[in-house]
Amino acid sequence: MDDYLLLRYRCQFPKKVKVMDWDKLRIFHAVADAGSLTHAGEQLHLSQSAVSRQVRALEESLNATLFHRHARGLILTEQGELLFDATRAMMKRLDAATARIRDSEEEVFGDLRVTTTTGFGTLWLAPRLPKLYEKYPDLKIDLMLEERVLDLPMREADVAIRMKEPSQADLIRKRLMSVHMCLYATQSYLDAHGEPSSLEDMSAHRLICQNPRSAQVGAGAMLVNELMTNDISSLLTVNNYFGVLQGVLNDLGIGVLPDYLIRDFPQLVRVLPEVQSVEVPVFLAYPEELRHSKRIAAFRDFVQDEIISYRKTVKEQAVS
Template sequence: MSQNWDLLRFFLAVARAGSIAGAAEQLAESSATVGRKLRELEAELSATLFDRSVSGVSPTSCGRAILDHAEQIEQQMLLINEAIYDDDGLLTGTVTVAAPSGLGQTMLAPRLRELHNTHPGLQIKLLLSTAKVNLLNREADIAVRIGQPGQERLVGRKLGSVGFGIYASRLYLDDIEPFETVKDLDGHNIVAASGALAQTAQCREFALLSERCNVALTTDSLLAQLEAVKSGLGIAPFPKYLAQAHPDLVELLPGQLQTTADLWMLTHPDMRNLARIQTVQEFIFQICQERQATKTKTLPASGMKPARPTAVSA
């Protein structure tokens, strides 16, 4: 058996993606190349590693038998690369960070120039999709998530607690009497949530408070909701870190929304000791600490105390 790491790398990508096409997208290779590499590995092992179907691929018993070993080899290759980088005194490579879209836009993206200036060899890939990435399948290296972590075996660090409020634009509030009670919301326009956004705790709480309001727009996008509110269309709930990044928004009935959610930074346990991962994690943590120090209240100060990384589970 003379297979090399390159062939195992393709094997792992297919196993994690569940399809040749998905692996090709992750590896930035053609499907033909991925298929050829997989056939080469199967020929060298004299074994079929995946069952093929119209819906994708799934590991055979042989594939499952070597999966853990392939991941261990992957980890050793990462450590070898880290040793080389550390010897040169430079950090290089790509770190993929997944975060909620609003948080990524307002807190992370504006600060990444600082990280690049300090470590120009680091490349940050910022994923702001509403879909939750699977860290165990290496879809990202670091995930910043609002709410309790839901994947087992991940290493987590609590960054703080996110507060929520009800907001309208100054344009919408022109010539309107101040809001003093929840009843003052009656008859006003709201920008309602749909899809996964509607299932968030703050949107469910706001839905109960706004039953007598006019629904001017429904959307499953937080950023579309934000832009609609900024335009003066209506009222909606937002995380405070997002709303406070837009001075034209005014919080109505402060303290009315009781919803809070913990903010976590998560990574795969095999990645936690890599220098580039640790560097990016510390950078993200410092952003949150600076928010507290400057008293912007993007995150409630009570949730911003430093915390040691801990293993988390569902």
């Protein structure tokens, strides 16, 4: 428990912190997280009455009410929220310690929480994971795809692939590659509708892109805004690149997509090659405390090998 939380505890629960035992805190945390005595009991393999007794005992030891009880479940009181903040921080620290302890010196196994953007995760990373599982079948990967940047030092995830350089100083980071947002269509679409030779010609085509106001890399939003100035008459916006790709593959129009797709989707044809976004750097990052984690090392090496393979294929395609 950090000094700030401990100070608040002493103000809220004077002289009571020392009598709290771990079992009661663990049970309280499970109840607060589940919002139900029954669900917490199922997770802890305890009866509802046993869970209820432990919660009441903790409330008595603190001389405080931790939950508002009503027919639909339990709601934390202000003091309950304070305690839950502390137990949540404790659980994250325990998870980090457990992960480090369980990392074998010779084997790769256990839970690995990976976070990246929805587009990169669905279109580049997920299709390659079978190779990682083939080599390390005992890994349990939790792939968290969202545009929000998760806090790695606070163990919201173990490792991240981000579309910008991490700013936190206590992270190990490695630049993987650079990405540009470009215009793509299928050959069948171009055969039917013609291929634009300038940005002005885009007014005769349907543009498929992410909404510039949706969460995405800034370079993509800037390119879309530039394209919108060319009197686009027909438009399809989607809130992620997977949807944009599906629109393009189904001949709906010309789409704004990341260039890392070209290897896996050779049916895509680059349109207006001189038009592209500014460079988007791609970084892999993980907490300093996981420097010696075998799971992290296995994932890092896997991604780097796939990047090398990707670059080789792109060069070969460019030559041919």
